[in-house]
Amino acid sequence: MIERIAYRLLRETSPKILWNFAYNFGWKSMCSVNAFKRRLKHGEFFPAFMVLSLTNRCNLSCQGCWVSPTDPPRELSLEQVNNVINCCKAKGSYFFGLLGGEPLLYNGLLDIIAAHPDCYFQVFTNGLLLTEEIAQAMRRLGNVTPLISVEGLEQVSDIRRGGKDVYKRAVSGVAASTGAGLVTGVAASICKSNFNELVNRDFAEDLIRRGVHYLWYYIYRPVGPRPTPELALDKEQIVELRRFIVNLRCEVPLVIVDAYWDKDGKALCPGAVGLSHHINSAGDIEFCPPLQFSKDNIGTGADLPAIIAKSDFLASFRKMAADSTRGCIIMENPELMKQFLEQQQAADSSGRGSGYEELSAMQPRPCHHLPDSEIPEKHWAYRFAKKYWFFGFGAYG
Numbered sequence: 223m224i225e226r227i228a229y230r231l232l233r234e235t236s237p238k239i240l241w242n243f244a245y246n247f248g249w250k251s252m253c254s255v256n257a258f259k260r261r262l263k264h265g266e267f268f269p270a271f272m273v274l275s276l277t278n279r280c281n282l283s284c285q286g287c288w289v290s291p292t293d294p295p296r297e298l299s300l301e302q303v304n305n306v307i308n309c310c311k312a313k314g315s316y317f318f319g320l321l322g323g324e325p326l327l328y329n330g331l332l333d334i335i336a337a338h339p340d341c342y343f344q345v346f347t348n349g350l351l352l353t354e355e356i357a358q359a360m361r362r363l364g365n366v367t368p369l370i371s372v373e374g375l376e377q378v379s380d381i382r383r384g385g386k387d388v389y390k391r392a393v394s395g396v397a398a399s400t401g402a403g404l405v406t407g408v409a410a411s412i413c414k415s416n417f418n419e420l421v422n423r424d425f426a427e428d429l430i431r432r433g434v435h436y437l438w439y440y441i442y443r444p445v446g447p448r449p450t451p452e453l454a455l456d457k458e459q460i461v462e463l464r465r466f467i468v469n470l471r472c473e474v475p476l477v478i479v480d481a482y483w484d485k486d487g488k489a490l491c492p493g494a495v496g497l498s499h500h501i502n503s504a505g506d507i508e509f510c511p512p513l514q515f516s517k518d519n520i521g522t523g524a525d526l527p528a529i530i531a532k533s534d535f536l537a538s539f540r541k542m543a544a545d546s547t548r549g550c551i552i553m554e555n556p557e558l559m560k561q562f563l564e565q566q567q568a569a570d571s572s573g574r575g576s577g578y579e580e581l582s583a584m585q586p587r588p589c590h591h592l593p594d595s596e597i598p599e600k601h602w603a604y605r606f607a608k609k610y611w612f613f614g615f616g617a618y619g
Contacts, residue, residue: 226475247342257314283384305523349395357402374416400433413442413453436477485608487596489548514572549591556584
């Protein structure tokens with residue numbers, strides 16, 4: 223299967239794009255994790271990867287989205303973003319997730335990517351604004367992969383995303399990306415309304431026919447101003463999703479990504495193990511994107527390592543989360559999380575001013591922590607990668 227994936231990449235992307243994907247993303251990401259592990263051994267902390275929300279502007283209004291547009295919009299400046307990236311590079315980190323809102327609404331997006339040809343960027347986009355012109359500009363840069371969100375087929379997508387013809391327009395974005403020869407990904411947040419449409423082999427094979435190279439499955443979290451908790455998966459569906467992912471990795475020439483389980487099928491939280499943290503569009507440093515509380519701000523971004531190293535809030539959060547569950551504390555224990563945030567006197571960083579009220583309304587729900595139902599990886603390549611670059615790093619004892 224790995225050979226078939228490699229063949230597709232060789233056939234469907236340009237040498238420059240493939241080199242940047244293999245070197246700036248693949249090799250440097252492995253080095254970033256190794257540098258992260260060395261820091262931990264010396265009692266130092268700085269995440270291996272950083273996720274940045276450039277803007278809170280968006281052209282959709284999705285169920286379960288934690289981002290709310292404001293007037294005026296909140297946006298990171300080019301100076302802040304470039305300073306953050308330079309700080310991360312000094313720590314050996316070269317991979318960045320760029321989020322929104324909708325990052326294609328951020329005017330300096332391509333300028334950021336162009337300014338750092340030694341880095342690799344993953345742009346999380348709904349795809350509606352991903353035109354052939356933008357895709358060709360990304361091709362010329364060569365160090366970026368669009369990750370296009372698909373939240374269901376025609377009818378479900380419109381309901382989930384609060385728009386019209388969303389699926390068709392997202393697929394047009396996929397076509398623009400693959401037509402430009404980019405390494406192209408699709409992301410799907412799995413919930414009750416889209417489970418049957420997206421958790422099946424037909425969907426994966428359709429993406430392969432469209433030229434998509436990787437598929438990233440998330441688990442829906444009922445957060446934000448429209449949490450829609452009735453969409454949250456039950457335990458049986460989460461187990462079914464995990465089993466489907468493990469089997470699909472052995473069956474189709476498509477990289478299947480998750481950020482939830484190690485090689486043995488045990489749950490992980492990237493925030494709790496310290497692999498990544500999130501900077502929102504106001505510069506607030508957050509434990510993870512859907513958890514909008516903070517006590518630290520990047521300022522100009524030039525002192526990011528010192529700010530993170532001195533943050534008792536983030537360090538305490540990592541410990542509390544790891545001590546309470548291997549899964550997602552947002553899902554499993556919102557009350558404990560609320561108590562912790564209140565004790566820490568953390569500020570609501572959502573921009574809505576209703577973060578604590580939203581947290582109070584949440585109920586415990588199943589997540590990817592599945593004691594006695596763990597499903598180990600079957601494919602050797604995924605077992606190898608997860609063993610060396612995605613595991614607990616001592617966070618769970």
